[in-house]
Amino acid sequence: xxxxxxxxxxxxxxxxxxxxxxxxxxxxxxxxxxxxxxxxxxxxxxxxxxxxxxxxxxxxxxxxxxxxxxxxxxxxxxxxxxxxxxxxxxxxxxxxxxxxxxxxxxxxxxxxxxxxxxxxxxxxxxxxxxxxxxxxxxxxxxxxxxxxxxxxxxxxxxxxxxxxxxxxxxxxxxxxxxxxxxxxxxxxxxxxxxxxxxxxxxxxxxxxxxxxxxxxxxxxxxxxxxxxxxxxxxxxxxxxx
Amino acid sequence: xxxxxxxxxxxxxxxxxxxxxxxxxxxxxxxxxxxxxxxxxxxxxxxxxxxxxxxxxxxxxxxxxxxxxxxxxxxxxxxxxxxxxxxxxxxxxxxxxxxxxxxxxxxxxxxxxxxxxxxxxxxxxxxxxxxxxxxxxxxxxxxxxxxxxxxxxxxxxxxxxxxxxxxxxxxxxxxxxxxxxxxxxxxxxxxxxxxxxxxxxxxxxxxxxxxxxxxxxxxxxxxxxxxxxxxxxxxxxxxxxxxxxxxxxxxxxxxxxxxxxxxxxxxxxxxxxxxxxxxxxxxxxxxxxxxxxxxxxxxxxxxxxxxxxxxxxxxxxxxxxxxxxxxxxxxxxxxxxxxxxxxxxxxxxxxxxxxxxxxxxxxxxxxxxxxxxxxxxxxxxxxxxxxxxxxxxxxxxxxxxxxxxxxxxxxxxxxxxxxxxxxxxxxxxxxxxxxxxxxxxxxxxxxxxxxxxxxxxxxxxxxxxxxxxxxxxxxxxxxxxxxxxxxxxxxxxxxxxxxxx
Ligand SMILES: Nc1ncnc2c1ncn2[C@@H]1O[C@H](COP(=O)(O)OP(=O)(O)OP(=O)(O)O)[C@@H](O)[C@H]1O
Ligand SMILES: [Mg+2]
Numbered sequence: 001x002x003x004x005x006x007x008x009x010x011x012x013x014x015x016x017x018x019x020x021x022x023x024x025x026x027x028x029x030x031x032x033x034x035x036x037x038x039x040x041x042x043x044x045x046x047x048x049x050x051x052x053x054x055x056x057x058x059x060x061x062x063x064x065x066x067x068x069x070x071x072x073x074x075x076x077x078x079x080x081x082x083x084x085x086x087x088x089x090x091x092x093x094x095x096x097x098x099x100x101x102x103x104x105x106x107x108x109x110x111x112x113x114x115x116x117x118x119x120x121x122x123x124x125x126x127x128x129x130x131x132x133x134x135x136x137x138x139x140x141x142x143x144x145x146x147x148x149x150x151x152x153x154x155x156x157x158x159x160x161x162x163x164x165x166x167x168x169x170x171x172x173x174x175x176x177x178x179x180x181x182x183x184x185x186x187x188x189x190x191x192x193x194x195x196x197x198x199x200x201x202x203x204x205x206x207x208x209x210x211x212x213x214x215x216x217x218x219x220x221x222x223x224x225x226x227x228x229x230x231x232x233x234x235x236x237x238x239x240x241x
Numbered sequence: 242x243x244x245x246x247x248x249x250x251x252x253x254x255x256x257x258x259x260x261x262x263x264x265x266x267x268x269x270x271x272x273x274x275x276x277x278x279x280x281x282x283x284x285x286x287x288x289x290x291x292x293x294x295x296x297x298x299x300x301x302x303x304x305x306x307x308x309x310x311x312x313x314x315x316x317x318x319x320x321x322x323x324x325x326x327x328x329x330x331x332x333x334x335x336x337x338x339x340x341x342x343x344x345x346x347x348x349x350x351x352x353x354x355x356x357x358x359x360x361x362x363x364x365x366x367x368x369x370x371x372x373x374x375x376x377x378x379x380x381x382x383x384x385x386x387x388x389x390x391x392x393x394x395x396x397x398x399x400x401x402x403x404x405x406x407x408x409x410x411x412x413x414x415x416x417x418x419x420x421x422x423x424x425x426x427x428x429x430x431x432x433x434x435x436x437x438x439x440x441x442x443x444x445x446x447x448x449x450x451x452x453x454x455x456x457x458x459x460x461x462x463x464x465x466x467x468x469x470x471x472x473x474x475x476x477x478x479x480x481x482x483x484x485x486x487x488x489x490x491x492x493x494x495x496x497x498x499x500x501x502x503x504x505x506x507x508x509x510x511x512x513x514x515x516x517x518x519x520x521x522x523x524x525x526x527x528x529x530x531x532x533x534x535x536x537x538x539x540x541x542x543x544x545x546x547x548x549x550x551x552x553x554x555x556x557x558x559x560x561x562x563x564x565x566x567x568x569x570x571x572x573x574x575x576x577x578x579x580x581x582x583x584x585x586x587x588x589x590x591x592x593x594x595x596x597x598x599x600x601x602x603x604x605x606x607x608x609x610x611x612x613x614x615x616x617x618x619x620x621x622x623x624x625x626x627x628x629x630x631x632x633x634x635x636x637x638x639x640x641x642x643x644x645x646x647x648x649x650x651x652x653x654x655x656x657x658x659x660x661x662x663x664x665x666x667x668x669x670x671x672x673x674x675x676x677x678x679x680x681x682x683x684x685x686x687x688x689x690x691x692x693x694x695x696x697x698x699x700x701x702x703x704x705x706x707x708x709x710x711x712x713x714x715x716x717x718x719x720x721x722x723x724x725x726x727x728x729x730x731x732x733x734x735x736x737x738x739x740x741x742x
Contacts, residue, residue, distance in 0.1 A: 060644070062735050086643070086651075101641045114645055115646060117243070117246040119646065120243050123245075
């Protein structure tokens with residue numbers, strides 16, 4: 001499957017996000033224009049504070065840019081109202097975080113079911129969808145466990161299942177291996193790759209670990225001080241790890 | 242999100258923070274409980290007063306007299322001394338000038354007589370429970386051969402529920418026509434050192450039977466007042482029914498009159514009451530020997546009215562001195578009173594007094610409600626506090642929900658619903674608590690009343706609408722308290738909420 005082939009899943013056009021900190025103006029994301037193709041696995045690389053998370057949150061519709069446009073499947077997020085944006089977050093994108101962000105008081109099953117509730121999926125249909133998502137991350141036997149009863153890797157896998165359960169077209173992952181040891185991190189990366197391949201899902205992976213990016217992503221975009229310093233170059237690439 | 246899912250999440254969130262939420266819920270419960278307790282106390286006291294008033298017969302009755310008797314109304318209430326002399330003396334005095342003057346002045350518009358036809362007409366007015374004349378006379382009562390003088394009063398069967406007979410020793414009359422008597426305690430003590438031993442014993446009433454002379458048979462049933470003119474005295478010691486011996490009819494109305502016949506009536510003592518029974522105006526409070534109304538009517542004992550009507554010279558036609566009309570409830574008295582006035586009678590009720598009393602209770606209720614609401618307002622602050630704290634604590638959760646696609650509306654509804662569920666739980670708990678407080682206060686009051694040797698009463702009235710209303714009120718107040726926290730939660734920036742750790 002060729003990257004950037006089937007038209008852009010995500011496109012940013014001179015996106016800027018700035019924060020006013022007292023007198024100082026911080027450009028967390030500075031005129032970034034980037035295109036992510038359908039079914040592409042893009043790694044967003046950069047040092048801490050370079051604006052990776054900020055850009056990802058803009059793509060996720062969690063935040064609105066100060067200027068510029070973000071288009072997901074050619075729909076401009078800036079033109080969506082709050083309700084449409086919520087719907088976009090619920091159905092078009094799935095998110096995975098460094099901190100897993102599972103709700104600690106809910107079982108795995110309930111955590112994974114949450115996006116289905118928000119999408120108002122029929123009750124009868126949910127059970128099957130939850131199990132299907134958990135099977136994909138090999139956690140189908142841990143349905144009734146709480147996050148605290150799982151290892152970090154298992155928690156991140158559960159978070160991945162939750163991100164996938166509504167069958168989004170875009171997966172946004174913000175340093176998903178950041179809290180995991182390298183072996184467990186590799187497990188997660190392999191899962192992401194498998195999801196990208198078997199489901200044809202567009203993936204934007206934020207990481208500061210260049211080796212991981214080079215090993216798994218189709219393409220690397222690099223940020224520094226909010227600016228896009230390199231993109232398009234597949235780097236060492238080797239998506240066929 | 243669907244409401245079922247929202248509710249599920251809200252309940253589960255509440256359950257998870259069980260301790261803090263249960264404290265808040267308890268706060269609401271205490272507020273609702275005090276509201277319920279105060280209001281049911283207010284309603285209870287009002288019902289108690291209303292019940293007492295209703296049972297007193299003062300507020301659900303209309304006192305009806307003929308317009309002809311109108312000026313005499315004020316005197317009637319203090320006439321017992323007059324009646325005591327009337328049944329022993331049958332001699333007619335000269336008509337007094339004042340009453341004949343009155344008769345003359347109203348001759349042009351003939352006042353309607355309060356006769357049997359009028360009584361039937363009154364009985365058929367809407368919402369009328371019963372119509373009865375006041376029958377009371379002073380006479381000689383013999384027990385064990387000892388003669389005593391006592392006021393005898395006939396009471397309607399409905400007096401059974403008036404409250405005066407709640408603590409009766411023995412029983413109420415077995416029927417409205419039974420040859421039975423209920424004694425007032427003071428009088429019973431006059432008869433015997435051990436009043437309760439009187440129950441089941443017989444006493445003899447020596448009374449003067451009034452007979453109408455020269456009247457058509459239609460007049461036989463007339464009670465209360467007889468014809469004018471001089472009475473002819475005849476003696477009969479037999480205790481038989483009325484009208485056994487009729488004087489020869491005299492066709493000339495001028496010669497019509499009543500004769501007074503002494504009679505004996507044996508009555509069985511069935512009950513003894515402590516309190517003075519009252520039934521309508523001029524009550525029966527002074528009655529020391531109580532007899533059933535129908536029996537009283539059948540006795541045709543001469544009453545004070547007879548003499549006055551004789552004096553007035555208006556007694557040529559049969560009728561009643563007065564009738565007491567009892568309505569189904571005090572609320573119908575006003576309409577009844579004006580209907581009776583339209584019929585051409587004088588009518589009186591004490592409605593205004595009861596209305597004033599009701600106003601006092603309305604204000605009392607209001608005050609109690611205000612205090613209860615204050616308690617609930619404190620509980621409301623508890624809800625606001627709990628939910629605002631929850632937002633701080635659940636920042637991350639809200640951020641996650643939003644990242645997963647929860648709309649502001651979903652978050653708002655979730656918090657709103659949590660407030661509502663706390664309101665429902667607190668309200669239900671509070672209603673239960675309020676009910677328990679009510680029971681406890683009632684029990685305490687009754688314990689005190691019993692020590693004072695007073696009959697127990699229910700000072701609390703916990704009605705279903707009060708309970709339901711309290712729960713609904715609690716939910717409404719909780720939702721109101723949830724408004725601010727809910728909209729604050731909804732406005733939370735998800736990026737910041739997720740960064741927060
Ligand atoms: N809400 C905010 N207010 C002010 N400055 C902010 C805010 N959010 C982010 N920034 C700033 O924007 C810049 C980019 O932050 P961002 O979190 O995107 O970096 P990052 O590349 O994800 O870093 P890391 O690898 O540490 O996660 C930082 O300098 C940060 O201080
Ligand atoms: Mg980051």
